[in-house]
Amino acid sequence: MLDASVTVGLAQIAPVWLNRDATIDKVVGWIEKSAAEGCSLVVFGEAMIPGYPFWVERTGGAEFESPLQKSLYAHYARQSVSLDDGDLEKICTVARSNAIAVYVGVIERAGDRGGHSLYCSMVYIDANGVIGSVHRKLMPTHDERLVWAIGDGNGLRTHKLGPFTAGGLNCWENWLPLARASLYAQGEDLHVAIWPGSVRNTEEITRFIARESRSYVISVSGLMRRSDIGTDLPHADLLTAAADDVMANGGSCVAAPNGDWLLEPQAGDESLYIVELDHEKVLEERHSLDVAGHYSRPDVTRLIVNRKRQTTAEFSDD
Numbered sequence: 001m002l003d004a005s006v007t008v009g010l011a012q013i014a015p016v017w018l019n020r021d022a023t024i025d026k027v028v029g030w031i032e033k034s035a036a037e038g039c040s041l042v043v044f045g046e047a048m049i050p051g052y053p054f055w056v057e058r059t060g061g062a063e064f065e066s067p068l069q070k071s072l073y074a075h076y077a078r079q080s081v082s083l084d085d086g087d088l089e090k091i092c093t094v095a096r097s098n099a100i101a102v103y104v105g106v107i108e109r110a111g112d113r114g115g116h117s118l119y120c121s122m123v124y125i126d127a128n129g130v131i132g133s134v135h136r137k138l139m140p141t142h143d144e145r146l147v148w149a150i151g152d153g154n155g156l157r158t159h160k161l162g163p164f165t166a167g168g169l170n171c172w173e174n175w176l177p178l179a180r181a182s183l184y185a186q187g188e189d190l191h192v193a194i195w196p197g198s199v200r201n202t203e204e205i206t207r208f209i210a211r212e213s214r215s216y217v218i219s220v221s222g223l224m225r226r227s228d229i230g231t232d233l234p235h236a237d238l239l240t241a242a243a244d245d246v247m248a249n250g251g252s253c254v255a256a257p258n259g260d261w262l263l264e265p266q267a268g269d270e271s272l273y274i275v276e277l278d279h280e281k282v283l284e285e286r287h288s289l290d291v292a293g294h295y296s297r298p299d300v301t302r303l304i305v306n307r308k309r310q311t312t313a314e315f316s317d318d
Contacts (some may be wrong), residue, residue: 003162003163004163004269004278004279005162005163005276005279006041006162006163006164007037007039007040007235008038008039008040008043009033009034009041009042009272009273009274009275010041010220010252010263010273011030012041012045012220012221012222012266012270012271012273013026013030013045013222014223014224014270015050015222015229016050016051017224017229017230018051018076018233019050020080021086023049023051024049024090025090027091027229028090028094030042030044030234030247030290031091031095031102032098033099034272034274035098035099037272038274039307040115040127040161041101041161041166042100042101042272043104043218043220044102044104044105044220046105046120046170046171046194046195046196046222047107047120047196047254048104049081049105049106051108052143052224053076053147053148054248055242056144056238057143059072059239059242061143068235068238068273069146071235072193072234075233076147077116077118077134078123079107080106080107080108080118081107081108081121082109082111082115083131083134088123088125088131090186091104092129093124093129095125095126095127095129096128096129097129100161101124101126101127102159103168103192103194103220104122104123106121106122106123106277107119107120107148108134110122110137112311113310118147119136119148119149119151120132120137120144120170120171121170122133122135123153123170124136124159124166126159130135132157133157135151135155137151137173138146138176139151139172139173141171152306152308152310153305153308155306156179156182156305157186158183158186158187158188163279164190164216164282165187165188165189166191166192167190167192168193169191169194170194171193171196171293173203173206174193174205174209181303183301184213184215184292187303188213189214189257189295190216190218191210191215191217191219192217192218193205193206193217194221195220195222195279196221196222196224196248197223197247197251198221198248198251199264199267199316201251202253202265203251203253203265205219206219207255207260209256209261210259213290213291214257214277214282214290214291215257216254216257216277216281218275219251219254219265221248221251221252222248222250223249223270224248225245225246226245226246228292249267249268250265250266251266252265252273253265253314254275254277257281257282262275262277262282263275280299283285292294
């Protein structure tokens with residue numbers, strides 16, 4: 001009989017802010033640590049590589065043609081992740097060598113969209129080190145739209161993880177009922193929600209999604225403090241002066257399929273939180289409610305999902 005449990009690590013850490021290569025090295029270390037603790041999956045926060053754009057709301061990010069904002073964006077773009085260039089190869093290699101799956105948030109510079117716009121992407125890497133999906137955030141939230149482009153449905157996919165079927169969404173798109181429904185319809189029973197940080201984001205929705213879907217829900221947040229702003233960054237003095245002491249305090253947590261806490265929201269220092277998930281609990285809770293199964297009415301309401309990767313041009317050289 002197959003083992004009905006999976007051990008998951010929640011890596012609540014701060015990036016080496018706006019430094020892609022140093023953050024990747026840090027992520028690799030925490031993957032190794034998670035594998036050593038027996039985890040089959042480790043999850044990192046939204047925009048972990050190279051970090052969330054905390055400067056936008058604090059430095060007049062909406063000012064049009066601002067030399068400051070252009071300079072900060074250019075640095076962000078240079079430090080972003082290009083999958084075509086193999087920027088995540090170190091992470092794929094450590095996942096493969098440790099037989100551990102990884103969800104990690106990245107800022108993606110997408111070659112299939114010209115290579116200059118940035119997308120907030122959630123990347124799944126399986127235990128063989130293969131990138132299984134790249135989900136570009138459907139709708140950046142508020143001031144995020146000043147630096148992130150609008151994503152598409154290509155990454156709305158699930159992945160087998162032992163007895164579980166895992167899927168996930170970025171930050172506030174977890175509030176989108178149809179995006180959630182697209183994952184439920186694929187058999188999702190382990191929902192991964194990644195956030196830039198803060199308990200206020202995770203403490204209500206994590207248990208709500210668990211109760212709605214009768215799935216385990218893992219919310220993983222990052223950390224960001226004034227002390228995480230490196231002195232070598234462009235406009236470092238201005239960024240430091242504009243920052244709060246704490247801009248993201250974590251809030252990583254796990255809810256069971258009945259909505260009970262397995263791990264209440266955690267705030268504060270960097271830490272690896274480890275939980276063991278029993279698939280039997282999913283089956284028990286689906287007895288009374290299965291929103292994509294026996295409690296659905298596809299003859300009345302159905303969802304159509306476009307998973308085609310959006311591009312601005314299609315070329316034929318024949």
